[in-house]
Amino acid sequence: MVHHQNKAIREGDNPDLTAERVTGTFDTHSMAAQIYNSEAHARRRREITEIIAKRPELHDTKPFPFMTREEKILESSRKLTLITKHMNEIIEPNNSNEMFHLNNEVLGIEGHPMALHGIMFIPALTAQASEEQQKKWLTRAINREIVGTYAQTELGHGTNLQNLETTATYDVATQEFVLHTPTITGLKWWPGNLGKSSNYAVVVALMFIKGKNYGPHTFMVPLRDEKTHQPLKGITIGDIGPKIAYNVTDNGFLGFDHYRIPRTNLLMRHTRVEPDGTYVKPPHAKINYSAMVHVRSHMITGQAIMLSYALTIATRYSSVRRQGQIDTTQPEVKVLEYQTQQHRLFPYIARAYAFVFAGAETVKLYERVLEEVATGNVSLMADLHALTSGLKSVVSHYTAQGIEQARMACGGHGYSQASYMSEIFGVAVGGCTYEGENMVMLLQLARYLVKSASLVKTGQSSKLGPLVAYLGAKSDSTSLIDRTPTTGFAEYVKTFQHIARRQTLKAADKFFGLMEKGEKRPIAWNKSSVELNRASRLHTRLYIVEAFVRRVEEVADPRLKEVLTDLLHLHVNYELLDMSTYALEDGFVSSSQLDYVRDQLYFYLAKIRPNAVSLVDSWEFSDQELRSVLGRRDGHVYENLFAWAKASPLNKTDVLPSVDKYLKPLMESARASKL
Numbered sequence: 001m002v003h004h005q006n007k008a009i010r011e012g013d014n015p016d017l018t019a020e021r022v023t024g025t026f027d028t029h030s031m032a033a034q035i036y037n038s039e040a041h042a043r044r045r046r047e048i049t050e051i052i053a054k055r056p057e058l059h060d061t062k063p064f065p066f067m068t069r070e071e072k073i074l075e076s077s078r079k080l081t082l083i084t085k086h087m088n089e090i091i092e093p094n095n096s097n098e099m100f101h102l103n104n105e106v107l108g109i110e111g112h113p114m115a116l117h118g119i120m121f122i123p124a125l126t127a128q129a130s131e132e133q134q135k136k137w138l139t140r141a142i143n144r145e146i147v148g149t150y151a152q153t154e155l156g157h158g159t160n161l162q163n164l165e166t167t168a169t170y171d172v173a174t175q176e177f178v179l180h181t182p183t184i185t186g187l188k189w190w191p192g193n194l195g196k197s198s199n200y201a202v203v204v205a206l207m208f209i210k211g212k213n214y215g216p217h218t219f220m221v222p223l224r225d226e227k228t229h230q231p232l233k234g235i236t237i238g239d240i241g242p243k244i245a246y247n248v249t250d251n252g253f254l255g256f257d258h259y260r261i262p263r264t265n266l267l268m269r270h271t272r273v274e275p276d277g278t279y280v281k282p283p284h285a286k287i288n289y290s291a292m293v294h295v296r297s298h299m300i301t302g303q304a305i306m307l308s309y310a311l312t313i314a315t316r317y318s319s320v321r322r323q324g325q326i327d328t329t330q331p332e333v334k335v336l337e338y339q340t341q342q343h344r345l346f347p348y349i350a351r352a353y354a355f356v357f358a359g360a361e362t363v364k365l366y367e368r369v370l371e372e373v374a375t376g377n378v379s380l381m382a383d384l385h386a387l388t389s390g391l392k393s394v395v396s397h398y399t400a401q402g403i404e405q406a407r408m409a410c411g412g413h414g415y416s417q418a419s420y421m422s423e424i425f426g427v428a429v430g431g432c433t434y435e436g437e438n439m440v441m442l443l444q445l446a447r448y449l450v451k452s453a454s455l456v457k458t459g460q461s462s463k464l465g466p467l468v469a470y471l472g473a474k475s476d477s478t479s480l481i482d483r484t485p486t487t488g489f490a491e492y493v494k495t496f497q498h499i500a501r502r503q504t505l506k507a508a509d510k511f512f513g514l515m516e517k518g519e520k521r522p523i524a525w526n527k528s529s530v531e532l533n534r535a536s537r538l539h540t541r542l543y544i545v546e547a548f549v550r551r552v553e554e555v556a557d558p559r560l561k562e563v564l565t566d567l568l569h570l571h572v573n574y575e576l577l578d579m580s581t582y583a584l585e586d587g588f589v590s591s592s593q594l595d596y597v598r599d600q601l602y603f604y605l606a607k608i609r610p611n612a613v614s615l616v617d618s619w620e621f622s623d624q625e626l627r628s629v630l631g632r633r634d635g636h637v638y639e640n641l642f643a644w645a646k647a648s649p650l651n652k653t654d655v656l657p658s659v660d661k662y663l664k665p666l667m668e669s670a671r672a673s674k675l
């Protein structure tokens with residue numbers, strides 16, 4: 001038996017796909033260890049996949065696209081119950097990475113009845129509840145004795161938290177908060193699993209004490225009777241209806257009618273209200289936004305995974321799909337041979353790797369900040385907020401674009417739900433909106449950049465934090481790409497730094513200039529906001545490139561290092577071309593340098609070609625996790641597409657009731673009227 005570098009090879013696979021795997025130059029298990037940030041976790045992922053493969057009760061009973069929403073929720077609840085019961089036989093207790101993988105394999109990406117419980121409810125209680133409150137609720141939440149969600153967004157307001165309408169008014173006499181929804185627009189709207197599944201929620205409401213508004217605060221609120229699951233008195237609650245995707249999650253609405261909770265249900269780790277109504281303020285005004293920062297930090301990796309699902313499907317399919325000829329004397333080629341197809345897919349493969357490496361750094365920083373905040377040190381909160389706001393926006397934006405390119409790369413079959421592309425796109429694109437609408441979050445980063453620009457302009461560059469230190473440096477007069485014997489990544493990084501610095505200082509100048517001319521600050525901000533968001537994007541893309549460079553420098557295995565270096569070359573050249581306007585407009589990069597960059601791009605498309613399938617295989621998604629006929633590991637696409645179509649509910653009978661009822665009579669009457 002030959003041992004191949006690509007560990008996905010099996011006998012009996014589509015030979016076109018096997019041929020791609022044989023040309024792979026690196027060990028896909030080792031690459032998985034890079035992607036999942038540790039050899040141990042990559043191995044555990046494979047072990048978990050194997051355990052699940054041997055347990056048919058954890059498999060989908062039929063393809064998701066053939067189920068109604070109600071069936072999907074029922075099926076998801078069945079499997080959720082099983083994995084909860086048998087969790088300790090499958091994953092290490094309390095290992096969130098393993099849990100994430102288990103969920104993706106068994107439950108899939110469309111959500112499940114406890115999605116928000118793990119992603120926001122438990123993190124909110126962990127970061128914001130006092131020790132005493134945690135004893136009361138967190139253990140029960142972890143044991144799943146109760147199911148919770150995070151209810152913040154309202155029908156009328158999601159972005160502007162200061163203008164939420166739900167109020168929590170403190171009643172000193174009874175030592176209770178009275179939750180109330182004064183208007184339709186004040187209804188909570190969107191929280192995942194609020195509609196039908198949760199019996200508790202961490203609710204965000206404006207807190208009023210003795211007539212004073214203390215702004216948004218978080219409260220632990222029982223919503224449903226723990227035994228009957230009926231809504232409690234004073235609560236109006238339900239599902240908001242079907243969405244573009246993610247329909248296994250019951251996003252919900254919630255209204256309060258003078259609903260009372262004890263004072264001690266205010267989450268009091270950092271903030272307190274004494275029985276007499278005295279308010280003890282937190283060490284940082286936004287400390288209770290931690291559940292949002294938790295998701296923003298983790299969703300970078302989540303988005304990279306969804307982009308990679310789509311790229312795995314499209315790259316494998318492009319290796320078995322033959323259409324047309326390049327040399328007319330030769331047989332039809334795999335569509336992956338076309339340069340246009342490579343240009344559509346490979347730069348996104350590079351981006352997916354870049355995103356997952358940036359995501360790993362973000363989670364590390366998040367965990368550090370979480371530990372520090374627990375001890376009262378809030379000094380890094382602003383940096384983390386700025387970083388995650390930018391990454392969340394840039395990564396989700398390019399992920400959505402990449403998935404759409406991957407769908408189109410599959411031609412007509414990409415449009416069939418057999419490809420699963422529409423669901424992957426629909427779920428991923430939600431990330432452009434949830435956890436802060438992308439434009440809004442870019443503007444949050446811009447606030448940080450403008451403050452940093454102001455330090456530069458006032459000669460205080462030494463006070464710049466490490467993430468923005470480059471803003472205080474001086475650029476060379478022109479980029480040295482192509483002007484030195486070996487154009488290394490350092491030249492590219494310097495060029496990206498120049499572009500981000502120039503745009504940041506220019507946008508800040510515009511903002512400060514408008515104020516100098518007499519505009520009020522918010523008006524000047526609004527008039528500069530497109531330019532400011534451009535700066536935020538460029539800053540974030542620079543960070544992503546730097547994270548990629550840092551990772552490649554760390555890799556010891558020469559085979560991995562070579563292919564990751566190729567990917568990084570592709571990434572920096574693609575990114576530079578994509579933002580070439582900024583590079584050209586002040587002459588920092590010349591058009592002849594861009595010609596070099598273009599040539600490099602085409603060179604690396606061709607160099608990556610033999611490793612393309614191995615690069616996507618390295619994410620090690622099982623067929624169960626991908627849920628795509630086109631993306632099957634074995635490449636047997638056509639026979640399985642036919643089987644899939646035959647299994648469509650419409651094909652259960654040859655003649656549909658709609659035909660009997662309407663079409664047959666219509667045709668019959670048309671025929672009769674001709675007689």
Ligand SMILES: CC/C=C\C/C=C\C/C=C\C/C=C\C/C=C\CCCC(=O)SCCNC(=O)CCNC(=O)[C@H](O)C(C)(C)COP(=O)(O)OP(=O)(O)OC[C@H]1O[C@@H](n2cnc3c(N)ncnc32)[C@H](O)[C@@H]1OP(=O)(O)O
Nearest residue numbers: 096097100159161286289298299302381385434435436447
């Ligand atoms: C291993 C895996 C483990 C776990 C898996 C986890 C994730 C998996 C991956 C994917 C997730 C999958 C599914 C999830 C699906 C759905 C979940 C969606 C849930 C939600 O959407 S919840 C609702 C989210 N809502 C928002 O994000 C609202 C956006 N708005 C805001 O955040 C705020 O309103 C604001 C920041 C825009 C403004 O806030 P404000 O009005 O209070 O602020 P001010 O204008 O007064 O002040 C701004 C000031 O404050 C600073 N600031 C703001 N936020 C923070 C923060 N978090 N930390 C630190 N500082 C903050 C800001 O910088 C400004 O400072 P300045 O000095 O004044 O400039």
Ligand SMILES: Cc1cc2nc3c(=O)[nH]c(=O)nc-3n(C[C@H](O)[C@H](O)[C@H](O)COP(=O)(O)OP(=O)(O)OC[C@H]3O[C@@H](n4cnc5c(N)ncnc54)[C@H](O)[C@@H]3O)c2cc1C
Nearest residue numbers: 150151152153157158159190191192430433434435436439
């Ligand atoms: C799939 C999904 C799951 C969700 N899950 C939850 C959940 O579990 N819990 C929860 O509480 N919420 C949840 N939400 C809600 C989500 O967090 C909000 O929809 C999101 O924060 C955006 O707020 P919004 O809907 O008010 O958009 P809006 O703020 O109304 O945005 C509309 C437009 O206005 C622009 N805009 C708004 N304010 C500004 C500004 N200051 N400057 C410039 N432009 C601006 C935006 O850029 C956008 O173009 C979910 C949403 C989705 C789609």
